[in-house]
Amino acid sequence: MDATVLFDLSYGVYVVTTWDEGRAVGCIANSVMQITASPMTIAVSMNKDNYTYDCLKRADKFAISILAEQSKPRIIGAFGFKSAADPKVEKFAEVDQRLVNNLPAVADSCGVITCRLIDSHDCGTHTIFIGEVTGAERFSNATPMTYSYYHRVIKGKSPKNAPTYQPGK
Numbered sequence: 001m002d003a004t005v006l007f008d009l010s011y012g013v014y015v016v017t018t019w020d021e022g023r024a025v026g027c028i029a030n031s032v033m034q035i036t037a038s039p040m041t042i043a044v045s046m047n048k049d050n051y052t053y054d055c056l057k058r059a060d061k062f063a064i065s066i067l068a069e070q071s072k073p074r075i076i077g078a079f080g081f082k083s084a085a086d087p088k089v090e091k092f093a094e095v096d097q098r099l100v101n102n103l104p105a106v107a108d109s110c111g112v113i114t115c116r117l118i119d120s121h122d123c124g125t126h127t128i129f130i131g132e133v134t135g136a137e138r139f140s141n142a143t144p145m146t147y148s149y150y151h152r153v154i155k156g157k158s159p160k161n162a163p164t165y166q167p168g169k
Helices: 003-008 053-058 073-081 149-153
Strands: 012-022 023-028 034-035 040-047 061-066 099-102 102-106 111-123 125-138
Touching: 012 053, 023 040, 023 053, 023 073, 023 111, 034 102, 040 053, 040 061, 040 099, 040 111, 053 061, 053 111, 061 102, 061 125, 099 111, 102 125
Parallel strands: none
Antiparallel strands: 012 023, 012 061, 034 040, 040 125, 061 111, 099 102, 111 125
């Protein structure tokens, strides 16, 4: 089986954020999609090993920042390769933040979608969170970063908790 064909599926690169007892937390996600237009709902796949996973379940609300091709690489470094499980890790210390609907968002992005958690579905190592859209704000008209662009142009790697992670790739 050639699992690399899965790389041809269309993905974006996003930062999913929420609160952890007043501290802004988040992680990189590439599996985000709009499910319905009315009511407007979004699905996000997240690895259960991510610290943000438990925070999102407790917070019942989250934001999705849509990264741009021009977004600073340190955003992916902070949210994709560091864990807020370490209380010394403040991911937004290196990344400009904006509050939208009282949720932390990455300022250096195309924009943000805020959601209220309405359901979740267990998928083994991951959970699909379903959120009803509560707001959306455009920050720029930049080109959204695709997962293909991240790998092909930036030469980025997938963290081990990414749904698309393949050892040695």
